[in-house]
Amino acid sequence: MIRAKHAFRIALAICFLGGAVNGAQxxxxxxxxxxxxxxxxxxxxxxxxxxxxxxxxxxxxxxxxxxxxxxxxxxxxxxxxxxxxxxxxxxxxxxxxxxxxxxxxxxxxxxxxxxxxxxxxxxxxxxxxxxxxxxxxxxxxxxxxxxxxxxxxxxxxxxxxxxxxxxxxxxxxxxxxxxxxxxxxxxxxxxxxxxxxxxxxxxxxxxxxxxxxxxxxxxxxxxxxxxxxPKSRDKKMVAVGAKEMASSLGSQGSISLYGIYFETDKSEVKAESAPMLKEIAKLLESDPKLSVIVVGHTDNQGKFAYNVDLSGRRAAAVKKELVSTYKVNANRLTTAGAGMMAPVASNDSEEGRAKNRRVVLVKLN
Structure with missing residues (x-):
């Protein structure tokens, strides 16, 4: 019993000294x-x-x-x-x-x-x-x-x-x-x-x-x-045209688009999105039977429910712009918001988060 108590005291002292050393470091x-x-x-x-x-x-x-x-x-x-x-x-x-x-x-x-x-x-x-x-x-x-x-x-x-x-x-x-x-x-x-x-x-x-x-x-x-x-943004994302969209929708059923821009935490489509919107309109004009789902995606910054709502509003804004400016039939566009649920890159870096902030077209029929 005495030996057991002695051994316990020694072990306790070693732990205390080790903690003190680590704390000092x-x-x-x-x-x-x-x-x-x-x-x-x-x-x-x-x-x-x-x-x-x-x-x-x-x-x-x-x-x-x-x-x-x-x-x-x-x-x-x-x-x-x-x-x-x-x-x-x-x-x-x-x-x-x-x-x-x-x-x-x-x-x-x-x-x-x-x-x-x-x-x-x-x-x-x-x-x-x-x-x-x-x-x-x-x-x-x-x-x-x-x-x-x-x-x-x-x-x-x-x-x-x-x-x-x-x-x-x-x-x-x-x-x-x-x-x-x-x-x-x-x-x-x-x-x-x-x-x-x-x-x-x-x-x-x-x-x-x-x-x-x-x-x-x-x-x-x-x-x-x-x-x-101030710094001009490097525009390194490959521009996707209507033909590439059609090819990807045919082979994979979806395509991610990075040429549609929004203000931070807002759903209004920025003016510089026009070239990409024009290509989407071309895609739909070239195939009158095609209908798509416009899906908004965000990074993981902010709460889950907020990002789902924001991504849905952004998808709806894209549809509104396609219908009002490019005269696309509204019945051919369905919208949805995926929020942060389908990342294509790690959200641990700004580069990864930028890839996750996107609009995806999904072939409906």
Missing amino acids: ANAEIPTNDVEGARDNARIKRYEGSLIVHYEKLSYTDFSVPLGPLKASEDEQARDTSNNRVFVPEKKLDVEGTLTRIAYVTPTERSPLEVLRNYEDEITADKGEILFECKTEGCGGDATLSSKGGGGEMSLMMSFFHASDLTEDDFSTGSCALTSSIKDQRFFTAKLPASDGDTYVTVQTYTLLGGNYCEALVGRTVALVHVLE
Whole structure:
């Protein structure tokens, strides 16, 4: 019995020491250099003495620029990917281009307000315009959360990304800076003019409350900067003509189309969809007996029911355009929304999500 107790104590001590070692290795540290591969965006400088702990650049993506505080969704049951009640800006601007996201840890004894004001000075010095500004609870949502948390209300940061979207290692300094609880949140949206189009900038500053592995950064101010620069989209999708559509419908029964465009979270067909719509009309004109199902598809961003509804509305909008503009007989077009149910690529990357956002024609008879 004594030997058994002794062995148990030894095992317990080993487990405790092992946990302590692992905890020490996992703790976030005060940064001494920028993370590898990171650099400032050319349009906006860093606050002096700050270091980059998170860096991400997407060559082409969409971005919602907040122009007002977050408001609770009218759908009280709507939840985000972390089971928070959905909050959206009461006013926003959806833009596309090159997105750079940078998180800086600023020097000690710098308040979120002081850092934010310096960024505003840079914007105005570059002939920019502050479009919206807020602080703490006035920004809407949960002002104590960064990108992590579930079962409550979305935070301002969650309108840009969630903790699950981050590529940082768990317990890293970058993860600490973007997932810890926060206080004294400050934020602004700005526009910088340029000859090739406007650049949009958002800056969010806050004090880290830290805890657990983030003790080293408790009380430090973090500046999260998003820069969306204009860029023409690379049109690399192969244009599908009426003949290719007919061939695929005959051999496979369906065909995916990528030349029909919509605004983010909207169902109105954009003007640049005209060439593809014209080819669909040609297809139906060439075979008077052919009827098709127009099926809308989305990526996995957002709730399941919402995406099914959105994809259905988009399919209906395609039908409406074909009927009203191209005089296609409405009886030859059936619409459906598949939402995120039939991906053709992984939703873990923007490239994969782009392939999943599509319109599919399915042969009906």
